[in-house]
Amino acid sequence: MGDQPYVVSYADEDPETLRERFAHWGYLYIKEYVSQEHCENLLQVMLRETAPYVSRDGSEIPHLSGEPFFETDPAWDEIYPKIQSLEAFHSFFHQRSVLDLMQVVTGSTPFVYPMKMARISTPGKIGYETPPHQDAHSHNAGPTMAGFWVALHAVTADMGRVKVLPQSHLKGVRPVFTTQGVGGVQCEIYDQETCWHVSDFEAGDVLIFNSCTVHKAEPNTTETAVRISVDTRFCDHGAPVFSSNLEPHHGWRIEGLDWDSIYRGWQKAQLQYYWRDYPNLF
Numbered sequence: 609m610g611d612q613p614y615v616v617s618y619a620d621e622d623p624e625t626l627r628e629r630f631a632h633w634g635y636l637y638i639k640e641y642v643s644q645e646h647c648e649n650l651l652q653v654m655l656r657e658t659a660p661y662v663s664r665d666g667s668e669i670p671h672l673s674g675e676p677f678f679e680t681d682p683a684w685d686e687i688y689p690k691i692q693s694l695e696a697f698h699s700f701f702h703q704r705s706v707l708d709l710m711q712v713v714t715g716s717t718p719f720v721y722p723m724k725m726a727r728i729s730t731p732g733k734i735g736y737e738t739p740p741h742q743d744a745h746s747h748n749a750g751p752t753m754a755g756f757w758v759a760l761h762a763v764t765a766d767m768g769r770v771k772v773l774p775q776s777h778l779k780g781v782r783p784v785f786t787t788q789g790v791g792g793v794q795c796e797i798y799d800q801e802t803c804w805h806v807s808d809f810e811a812g813d814v815l816i817f818n819s820c821t822v823h824k825a826e827p828n829t830t831e832t833a834v835r836i837s838v839d840t841r842f843c844d845h846g847a848p849v850f851s852s853n854l855e856p857h858h859g860w861r862i863e864g865l866d867w868d869s870i871y872r873g874w875q876k877a878q879l880q881y882y883w884r885d886y887p888n889l890f
């Protein structure tokens with residue numbers, strides 16, 4: 609069976625309906641949840657840091673100049689610490705409306721993981737896109753953890769959309785093996801799991817997925833279009849959070865990419881080291 613479109617959710621639906629749908633499918637695809645203005649503002653500040661490799665020059669979609677790259681390539685390593693240092697990037701996930709949504713989904717006060725991720729999917733790197741995986745494995749997390757992924761601009765079928773294997777969360781944490789591509793780890797896909805859910809995204813569309821929901825990225829097969837999205841993880845406040853999630857994303861391999869350097873130019877202290885008194889770190 610081929611792919612099917614995402615089951616669409618809307619923020620103004622009854623919370624119980626959203627929770628039931630999340631429990632049933634293992635994900636929620638919520639149309640235009642984050643305001644387009646907020647996405648555009650973040651995209652603009654990120655694009656200042658991705659230049660000259662990725663820019664917009666007046667077009668709606670970012671595009672690539674020069675050689676393709678993926679996570680850990682030299683161009684990416686040059687750009688990424690600058691993106692990680694953006695206060696607007698981290699605070700994006702702490703806006704009231706995002707916390708409110710996660711409160712509905714988790715059914716209790718949400719905790720935002722310190723690690724925030726930006727994805728820059730360029731064309732010309734087919735085979736290096738995010739392989740199928742479960743965040744339960746990659747973030748060493750329990751069942752109440754959820755991924756929160758936001759498209760910052762329109763993403764069409766050829767631009768490296770993120771897709772999920774519906775109901776895969778019901779089968780527990782799967783065996784993994786190493787592979788190329790973002791994260792370098794792939795989980796097992798069982799026989800008959802051939803129907804993925806995926807749709808085009810508009811700016812502000814949110815994908816929330818259970819920690820055991822298998823998800824992956826499609827290849828970016830465009831000539832020059834670049835897909836930029838941002839994501840993090842949430843859990844119910846008090847659930848165990850593994851220590852690696854307290855690091856900046858790729859802080860373990862990019863020299864100098866630590867919280868002190870990230871916070872250096874920030875205006876506000878409120879979101880700095882906010883997890884230090886979190887009651888359940890391991």
Ligand SMILES: O=C(O)CCC(=O)C(=O)O
Nearest residue numbers: 727738755757770825839
């Ligand atoms: O955006 C991507 O390419 C990957 C996203 C992802 O795997 C995640 O958020 O866990």
